[in-house]
Amino acid sequence: MSDVRPDEEAVRDAAPNETSAEADAGAVDEGDADDVPPHRARSRSGRYDSDRRQGTPYTESQVIMPTVKIVAPFAFTYGLFITFHGAGSPGGGFQGGAIMAAVVFMIAFAFGIEATRDWLANTVVVALAVGGALAFAGIGLIPVARGGAFLQYDLLPIPVKYGLESVEVFGIATIVTGVLMGLFFLLARGFASEGTGFGEGGGDESEEDATDETGTAANDADGVGGDLGPSGSDRTPAADGGER
Amino acid sequence: MTGTSLLAAAAGNLLPTVTPAAPVPAQVTAVEGSLLAFVVLTALATALARDVLAAVIVFGAYSLGMAALYTFYRAPDVALTEAAISAGVTTVLLLLTLAKTTRIDHDVAFESVNVPAVGAVGLLFGGLLLTMGDVPAVGSPDAPVWSNPDVTQWYLSESYAQTGVDNTVMAVLAAFRGFDTFGEAVVVFAGGIAALIVLHREVFA
Numbered sequence: 001m002s003d004v005r006p007d008e009e010a011v012r013d014a015a016p017n018e019t020s021a022e023a024d025a026g027a028v029d030e031g032d033a034d035d036v037p038p039h040r041a042r043s044r045s046g047r048y049d050s051d052r053r054q055g056t057p058y059t060e061s062q063v064i065m066p067t068v069k070i071v072a073p074f075a076f077t078y079g080l081f082i083t084f085h086g087a088g089s090p091g092g093g094f095q096g097g098a099i100m101a102a103v104v105f106m107i108a109f110a111f112g113i114e115a116t117r118d119w120l121a122n123t124v125v126v127a128l129a130v131g132g133a134l135a136f137a138g139i140g141l142i143p144v145a146r147g148g149a150f151l152q153y154d155l156l157p158i159p160v161k162y163g164l165e166s167v168e169v170f171g172i173a174t175i176v177t178g179v180l181m182g183l184f185f186l187l188a189r190g191f192a193s194e195g196t197g198f199g200e201g202g203g204d205e206s207e208e209d210a211t212d213e214t215g216t217a218a219n220d221a222d223g224v225g226g227d228l229g230p231s232g233s234d235r236t237p238a239a240d241g242g243e244r
Numbered sequence: 245m246t247g248t249s250l251l252a253a254a255a256g257n258l259l260p261t262v263t264p265a266a267p268v269p270a271q272v273t274a275v276e277g278s279l280l281a282f283v284v285l286t287a288l289a290t291a292l293a294r295d296v297l298a299a300v301i302v303f304g305a306y307s308l309g310m311a312a313l314y315t316f317y318r319a320p321d322v323a324l325t326e327a328a329i330s331a332g333v334t335t336v337l338l339l340l341t342l343a344k345t346t347r348i349d350h351d352v353a354f355e356s357v358n359v360p361a362v363g364a365v366g367l368l369f370g371g372l373l374l375t376m377g378d379v380p381a382v383g384s385p386d387a388p389v390w391s392n393p394d395v396t397q398w399y400l401s402e403s404y405a406q407t408g409v410d411n412t413v414m415a416v417l418a419a420f421r422g423f424d425t426f427g428e429a430v431v432v433f434a435g436g437i438a439a440l441i442v443l444h445r446e447v448f449a
Contacts (some may be wrong), residue, residue, distance in 0.1 A: 016438060086411060086413060086414050087410060087411055087412065088410045089410075090320035091321065091324055091411075092321070095325050095328050098325070098328035098333055099331050101333065102332045105336050109336075114377070121449060122448050124449075126447075128431075132433070133429065134406045136426055136429055137426070140426060150423060150426075151422035151423060153407070153419060159408065160408050161408035162411055164407060164415065164418040164419055167422070167425075172425070172429050175429050175432055176432060179435060181448070181449075182436050182448035183435075184336065184337065184340065184391070185448050185449045186342040187337055187341055187439075188340050190286075190443065191444060192443060192444035208408070209409075222325060228343060241330075
């Protein structure tokens with residue numbers, strides 16, 4: 001949440017840029033509209049609204065942030081309940097883990113994906129996913145070590161019910177939470193394009209933080225002044241980040 | 245699934261019941277009927293929406309409708325999974341992916357219908373409809389999936405005695421089919437690793 005300030009500045013910088021880009025695009029539309037039927041003019045003009053919608057970095061919303069602040073503890077508790085109470089009521093590790101991961105998604109959408117990424121370090125995500133897989137395998141292998149079959153719960157030193165519960169809680173829920181959070185952060189960051197000749201190239205991935213948004217917005221503000229064409233055409237959408 | 249349930253429920257009235265037990269009336273309540281209509285409409289809208297973003301959002305609504313429908317058919321475990329994974333997580337991940345792509349402004353809301361494709365789907369649908377006569381009514385106590393003494397009834401009577409767990413679904417998943425569940429968990433884990441590889445990343449966060 002510490003990098004909220006630069007994001008806000010980026011939004012303010014980008015705001016005039018948006019309007020001028022739209023004006024440019026509108027001018028191009030009118031120019032192209034001569035030789036095409038009117039009902040196809042807009043779709044053939046090649047105007048993408050990705051600049052307008054997806055170029056906007058993370059924005060502080062006075063509605064979303066308090067809502068998430070209020071809802072998140074309850075949703076997380078519900079996820080924990082679904083996970084831990086799966087033996088007595090509908091649910092289990094898979095559903096509860098997904099709900100807990102969804103709480104992290106909510107927080108990321110409210111307070112910025114980059115801030116959430118910094119808060120939940122890679123080690124947390126990896127520890128959850130790998131630890132869950134190891135815990136499940138370990139719980140399954142303890143009975144094998146005692147001369148039984150894989151996941152033979154009555155050979156565990158705890159009652160059978162708690163054996164099932166520990167598989168659900170320490171195995172499935174942690175794997176699902178970790179992997180879903182990892183997928184979220186991965187997809188938010190996108191394809192690492194250096195060295196493949198694909199995408200924009202360049203761009204050190206370790207420094208694609210909130211400063212990147214400010215930099216992109218500043219570059220665009222420079223470019224719009226000189227260019228007549230649609231300012232977004234030379235900018236790959238992947239560089240803009242998914243924050244909004 | 246939805247068409248199946250509706251028609252099976254309707255067939256409960258038409259078909260003579262085999263056993264002298266009380267015939268199961270087709271009870272398509274207003275809530276159920278509107279949910280079914282909602283699910284069918286959102287599914288059609290998902291298939292026909294021209295804008296990908298609109299399709300993703302409508303698909304989330306479809307999943308929410310399916311979750312409500314599963315709750316209505318007393319499959320709360322499936323409903324929870326559908327609501328959390330399909331309506332929640334999948335929609336968010338698809339939206340994130342869309343944010344990385346270029347979205348084209350469309351003037352028309354829906355795709356034009358491809359007639360041969362609709363014909364093929366209609367043929368398949370008609371063929372499936374022919375099997376509806378043999379499907380038991382929804383909630384019928386004579387349905388094989390319920391009255392089967394070797395599988396369903398055995399699990400229902402034995403799962404608590406053997407595992408001490410009230411939730412039979414969890415008992416089956418974690419104990420009776422525990423090795424399968426271990427495989428599924430490893431598949432989820434491998435999915436995360438595969439995403440790392442595909443996106444050329446070495447760290448998640």
